[in-house]
Amino acid sequence: MLDAKLLRNDFAEVKRKLSHRNEDISALDRFGDLDQKRRDVIQEVEELKSQRNKVSQEISQMKREKKDASEIIEQMQKVSARVKQLDEELRLVDEELHYLLLTIPNLPHESAPIGADEEENEEVRKWGEIPKFEFEAQAHWDLGKDLGMLDFERAAKVTGSRFVIYKGMGARLERALINFMMDLHEDEHGYTEIMPPYMVNRESMTGTGQLPKFEEDAFKIREEDYFLIPTAEVPVTNMHRDEIVSIEELPMQYVAYSACFRSEAGSAGRDTRGLIRQHQFNKVELVHFVKPEDSYDHLEKIASHAEKVLQLLNLPYRVLNMCTGDLGFTAAKKYDIEVWIPSNDAYREISSCSNFESFQARRANIRFKREKKGKAEFLHTLNGSGLAIGRTVAAILENYQQEDGSVIIPEVLRPYMGGKEKISNL
RNA sequence: GGAGAAGUACCCAAGUGGCUGAAGGGGCGCCCCUGCUAAGGGUGUAGGUCGUGUGAGCGGCGCGAGGGUUCAAAUCCCUCCUUCUCCGCCA
Numbered sequence: 001m002l003d004a005k006l007l008r009n010d011f012a013e014v015k016r017k018l019s020h021r022n023e024d025i026s027a028l029d030r031f032g033d034l035d036q037k038r039r040d041v042i043q044e045v046e047e048l049k050s051q052r053n054k055v056s057q058e059i060s061q062m063k064r065e066k067k068d069a070s071e072i073i074e075q076m077q078k079v080s081a082r083v084k085q086l087d088e089e090l091r092l093v094d095e096e097l098h099y100l101l102l103t104i105p106n107l108p109h110e111s112a113p114i115g116a117d118e119e120e121n122e123e124v125r126k127w128g129e130i131p132k133f134e135f136e137a138q139a140h141w142d143l144g145k146d147l148g149m150l151d152f153e154r155a156a157k158v159t160g161s162r163f164v165i166y167k168g169m170g171a172r173l174e175r176a177l178i179n180f181m182m183d184l185h186e187d188e189h190g191y192t193e194i195m196p197p198y199m200v201n202r203e204s205m206t207g208t209g210q211l212p213k214f215e216e217d218a219f220k221i222r223e224e225d226y227f228l229i230p231t232a233e234v235p236v237t238n239m240h241r242d243e244i245v246s247i248e249e250l251p252m253q254y255v256a257y258s259a260c261f262r263s264e265a266g267s268a269g270r271d272t273r274g275l276i277r278q279h280q281f282n283k284v285e286l287v288h289f290v291k292p293e294d295s296y297d298h299l300e301k302i303a304s305h306a307e308k309v310l311q312l313l314n315l316p317y318r319v320l321n322m323c324t325g326d327l328g329f330t331a332a333k334k335y336d337i338e339v340w341i342p343s344n345d346a347y348r349e350i351s352s353c354s355n356f357e358s359f360q361a362r363r364a365n366i367r368f369k370r371e372k373k374g375k376a377e378f379l380h381t382l383n384g385s386g387l388a389i390g391r392t393v394a395a396i397l398e399n400y401q402q403e404d405g406s407v408i409i410p411e412v413l414r415p416y417m418g419g420k421e422k423i424s425n426l
Numbered sequence: 427g428g429a430g431a432a433g434u435a436c437c438c439a440a441g442u443g444g445c446u447g448a449a450g451g452g453g454c455g456c457c458c459c460u461g462c463u464a465a466g467g468g469u470g471u472a473g474g475u476c477g478u479g480u481g482a483g484c485g486g487c488g489c490g491a492g493g494g495u496u497c498a499a500a501u502c503c504c505u506c507c508u509u510c511u512c513c514g515c516c517a
Binding site: 038039042043045046047049050052053055056057059060061063064069070072073074075076077079080244376 | 444445447474476477478484485486487496497498
């Protein structure tokens with residue numbers, strides 16, 4: 001959510017910056033009228049309320065002195081009726097204005113390259129060597145099936161399409177990756193571990209920006225108005241919703257493993273095979289709460305923490321600075337980290353690291369105070385995947401595959417895999 | 427799921443329609459006494475947000491949330507949420 005005062009005072013500049021986004025901002029133009037209307041109504045109704053408060057005191061005084069107050073009571077009945085009318089009018093304007101603010105995307109940071117779509121994302125750096133295979137490399141879904149690790153057919157029977165059952169060494173690898181990443185971030189990168197609820201309420205989904213615009217992307221528990229989390233970002237960021245934290249607590253760095261649930265509405269037919277695009281997947285998520293002046297340093301930090309995982313797994317990747325057209329609704333700046341997937345002959349997103357600045361903090365009302373008596377300011381929130389587990393499994397299977405269909409286990413994972421060096425049928 | 431109780435400012439807590447536009451503590455700030463990790467006395471302070479004004483300020487809202495009754499609601503009525511206790515069920 002943007003600051004309404006910023007829109008009021010600097011409308012043209014806000015509109016210019018938002019125009020670089022690949023988002024519909026036509027609703028923006030209604031802001032001026034609504035904002036003015038709101039203030040007009042407030043002024044009128046507050047004047048009446050002030051008058052009513054004063055006269056109520058007089059009535060009270062008269063009652064105590066046993067005087068007759070029926071005449072001014074009658075006047076006040078009219079005032080109160082008008083107040084009620086104006087309050088309702090204000091409620092409607094407020095509602096519309098609030099909805100409008102909730103549907104305006106974040107302002108891109110000046111260091112985000114201006115561009116229309118993913119074609120114009122900027123490659124920041126590359127790491128690792130793309131493997132050259134002397135044999136015909138297989139896709140991870142074939143490797144996983146042959147090695148008894150992944151069972152898509154049975155998952156489709158048990159649930160439906162876009163689900164998977166991990167089995168045997170597949171399940172073990174998934175769990176090893178979760179533990180490896182959690183340990184790394186806790187022990188080496190200074191994070192506090194969180195195990196969050198996998199369902200959240202509507203306020204939380206609104207706080208991080210999934211609602212109101214993207215409700216169709218989420219799975220919903222209708223009876224409770226709860227949503228299955230699309231990422232641990234939602235419960236972890238909302239832990240501090242409506243709180244004022246003291247400056248000594250900043251920065252707060254949380255790491256959370258969770259399953260994630262996404263309806264993938266609008267991506268029917270894309271990545272239908274394999275682990276890349278599932279309705280349910282595992283992810284280790286990094287979330288930072290920081291002072292505004294520190295947030296861009298922390299964006300680099302989060303990205304480096306995610307990259308560290310790929311480096312230790314020795315998986316080739318590149319980092320993209322997302323252009324304004326591909327930033328998404330909530331981010332001011334975003335790095336996507338893409339891992340090499342041989343079967344796609346391409347890099348595929350495995351982590352997304354974003355600085356939301358005060359966009360989420362304003363929605364979720366998360367503030368901090370520099371001094372005990374000072375004014376509360378919105379802090380900045382950031383998050384990044386560290387990493388998506390399913391896509392990491394896909395990358396490991398494909399990049400570490402051998403000619404005989406076996407897969408070498410990356411060294412750092414072996415302690416988590418019972419000391420095994422290789423997954424094979426033999 | 428059933429029955430009951432409760433939700434007031436950072437914390438505890440008084441308060442059943444108008445001199446409460448929130449008493450009293452604790453805490454916190456300052457001062458005094460004492461003096462070395464004890465205790466005592468005095469005094470001050472109450473959040474947040476919106477509107478308005480260049481500004482000091484003025485005004486609105488606020489007693490879990492949202493409605494309602496009333497000239498007037500922390501106080502009466504309704505709905506919801508959360509917490510606690512007991513019972514039932516249960517990983």
